[in-house]
Amino acid sequence: MADLVMDFKTDAAPRKAAAGRYDGARVLIYSHDTFGLGHLRRSRAIANAIVEDGSNASIVIISGSPVIGNFEFGSGVDYIRIPGVTKLPDGDYRSLNLNVDLEEAVGLRQDLILQAVKSFRPDVFIVDKEPTGFRGEVLPALDYLHGSHCRLVLGIRDVMDEPALLVPEWERKDAKEALIRYYDEIWVYGLKDVYQPLAALDLPPHVERRITYTGYLRREMPATPSLTRYPKITRQPFILVTTGGGGDGDDLIDWVISAYEADKALDMPSLILFGPFIDRDKRRSFMERINRQSKLDALSFDNKIELLMQKAEAIVAMGGYNTFCEALSFDKRTLIVPRTRPRLEQYIRAVEAQRLGLVRMLSDYNEPRTPERMAAALRSLSSQPRPSEVVIPGLLDGLDQVQARLMALIEPNHTHVPAFHQAAE
CATH class of the missing domain: 3.40.50.2000 (Glycogen Phosphorylase B;)
Structure with missing residues (x-):
């Protein structure tokens, strides 16, 4: 060659x-x-x-x-x-x-x-x-x-x-x-x-x-509109739950669904974006649970996720680099639920970002992963400061x-x- x-x-x-x-x-x-x-x-x-x-x-x-x-x-x-x-x-x-x-x-x-x-x-x-x-x-x-x-x-x-x-x-x-x-x-x-x-x-x-x-x-908004058809849930204030590619986001998705299953008083609905790499059997199992909750809906993948982020009232994510940049760019109240295995990359980023007041973190690193903890964190999103309220030169x-x-x-x-x-x- x-x-x-x-x-x-x-x-x-x-x-x-x-x-x-x-x-x-x-x-x-x-x-x-x-x-x-x-x-x-x-x-x-x-x-x-x-x-x-x-x-x-x-x-x-x-x-x-x-x-x-x-x-x-x-x-x-x-x-x-x-x-x-x-x-x-x-x-x-x-x-x-x-x-x-x-x-x-x-x-x-x-x-x-x-x-x-x-x-x-x-x-x-x-x-x-x-x-x-x-x-x-x-x-x-x-x-x-x-x-x-x-x-x-x-x-x-x-x-x-x-x-x-x-x-x-x-x-x-x-x-x-x-x-x-x-x-x-x-x-x-x-x-x-x-x-x-x-x-x-x-x-x-x-x-x-x-x-x-x-x-x-x-990150900027795409120059052209998305061809993805958004669910009705996006016509009102909603929380976007994203796991990036989705190959390692099962725990986050399960935790969010369990919060809505356990706490019927949660007001703001959530849209779960699975990502293209989620296991098909797991996605099917999640959809069965989501379909039983009136305040939950899901999409498989959106290659113009920036549009969904702009529409969302708040974001729940694992805290990968790109999602963090997007949350800052679109000035969204964000709850980071970092992956801690096999790397602590997301956890370290979330700790530092929370220290600066840019996001809030919810982790199962040293505490139990209960539906009640996630429900409380989702409920507090609406009163959380936006990233723009923290001035960091060159951010x-x-x-x-x-x-x-x-x-x-x-x-x-x-x-x-x-x-x-x-x-x-």
Whole structure:
């Protein structure tokens, strides 16, 4: 496969952009998708923001998500779907659709990523979350681009995991070494005063200087209406209950339904959005219970969830990165019910957000998961402060900062010093 593009040289001169713009620039985004929608939706928000000002940039997203085709992308954005992998209940992985073992599937993904890099010849390569990619699949592409005109960026969410788990995980994957060796910049899509996701790694000072805290990624309303037919429940004030992709949201959905089953005095109805990855049998069981409650209804999936969020009076969610950004962007009273297994990412984010007064948290981490606790939390949503009542400078400046950093990286007068040179400073 690589023989088809051997003419392309990594030391080719970068394309020139108009002063102060990134017209004509090429950006490749690797979206670390093995489970859920979080990485894809974050990558899509960044890509759409880059092209929304009418620049002539071209952006390609590489993703293994099986639902990437369900989303709309701005003019100038396209995607490459590589074979998917999925996480099993025991934490292991397998090929999603192909009848091949995981090692062969990763090898195929790795070859396709490298081929995309060679053919597209990006000016900037943004790698989402994992410095080496899933099972090291991005390393050949990083080796190919290392020292070239292409700028290498690692983009990570505000919280990765608790330090006790993150440090050994990154050691096992050689992720810290890859971060130091390859990446020119590290973009943290959050605020330093909220959380420092890489603090426990004890990075060298010259690598710390590559880190930019962008702020959270603001979300906008879709340009076109949703084709989803909303239930009647949305014609009145309602609570939107969302579990993101839905593959790990069973506990939250069960807890909300049990609250309405136990407390008939709950006034505000709730719309439950299952997500595309919920188990079919579980969804069927939930629907049987929901159909018996006049104040509950459900939808399977909405690729323009922003419209539902805008309509909702309040939000109940697990607290993944994207949902948190949307709750802030649309200024919604939000109850976070974080997942605590297998990672504490959502719990850490919820604790910090509650500390700042942006959301309220309800957790079963150290307390029992009773219907009464959820019913009380749902009832108190209407009197909860909105996020906008807390003033935090730069809170939602993420996309503006990404655009500014991108412009600085590919502006023709910018002198590029590859990461391996910076290490010697």
